[in-house]
Amino acid sequence: MNAMTTRAEHQMQFLFALRSKGVTDARVLTAMEKTDRAMFVTGHFADRAYEDMPLPIACGQTISQPSVVGLMTQALQVNPRDKVLEVGTGSGYQAVILSHLARRVYTVDRHKTLMNEARAVFQTLDITNLTAFTADGSHGLPDQAPFDRILVTAAAEDPPGPLLAQLKVGGIMVLPVGQSDSVQTLIRVTRSETGFEYEELRPVRFVPLLEGLGKD
Ligand code: SAH
Numbered sequence: 001m002n003a004m005t006t007r008a009e010h011q012m013q014f015l016f017a018l019r020s021k022g023v024t025d026a027r028v029l030t031a032m033e034k035t036d037r038a039m040f041v042t043g044h045f046a047d048r049a050y051e052d053m054p055l056p057i058a059c060g061q062t063i064s065q066p067s068v069v070g071l072m073t074q075a076l077q078v079n080p081r082d083k084v085l086e087v088g089t090g091s092g093y094q095a096v097i098l099s100h101l102a103r104r105v106y107t108v109d110r111h112k113t114l115m116n117e118a119r120a121v122f123q124t125l126d127i128t129n130l131t132a133f134t135a136d137g138s139h140g141l142p143d144q145a146p147f148d149r150i151l152v153t154a155a156a157e158d159p160p161g162p163l164l165a166q167l168k169v170g171g172i173m174v175l176p177v178g179q180s181d182s183v184q185t186l187i188r189v190t191r192s193e194t195g196f197e198y199e200e201l202r203p204v205r206f207v208p209l210l211e212g213l214g215k216d
Contacts, residue, residue, distance in 0.1 A: 023070030031100035040091035087137030088153035092118030108137035180208035
């Protein structure tokens with residue numbers, strides 16, 4: 001992008017791309033407008049932060065495509081009083097967006113390196129309603145459960161049992177499911193008094209939800 005392009009122009013293009021891909025919820029758009037994606041992308045990809053594409057981050061992981069972040073956040077229907085769990089902190093970008101929408105956000109990643117980098121950004125931004133843990137998020141966070149909303153940003157073959165168990169009645173979980181090497185489906189799970197309802201939202205492609213802690 002042209003070096004003379006101002007941050008305001010970047011923002012306009014960025015928001016336009018989000019809207020044209022179906023992100024129309026005003027609260028979600030405002031939260032994304034407040035969250036500068038350039039803070040979450042380092043190295044030689046930093047100048048592509050405002051493009052609607054996934055980008056590589058440390059530990060062989062990726063920061064998701066902004067329009068996918070927007071559509072997932074929108075599908076989660078976060079209310080201002082909600083306690084939210086995100087599994088797959090990665091760069092921390094999605095977690096910060098959620099922190100602008102919810103009362104309390106917990107985020108977990110299995111890589112310590114990513115967690116340290118994300119925590120540094122959370123501190124710089126002075127976000128006080130967001131807590132980050134290094135852990136295998138497929139077990140959820142039993143000490144903080146139950147949650148009003150759960151967002152998983154790595155693909156499992158099926159919704160992990162502990163996450164379903166940690167969802168409140170009336171709660172919503174959004175996650176990609178499917179094999180890691182093929183097209184996955186973004187689904188929304190809603191918990192009712194009597195069970196779980198499943199809706200298929202769209203095809204997506206995410207890194208796999210892996211077991212245990214990462215080596216770095
Ligand atoms: N939400 C991130 C992008 C996530 S990429 C962002 O906004 O940047 C997926 C992340 O899920 C990776 O960082 C990966 O380390 C993490 N992950 C994969 N399996 C996991 C598990 N079992 N528990 C916690 N994190 C996991």
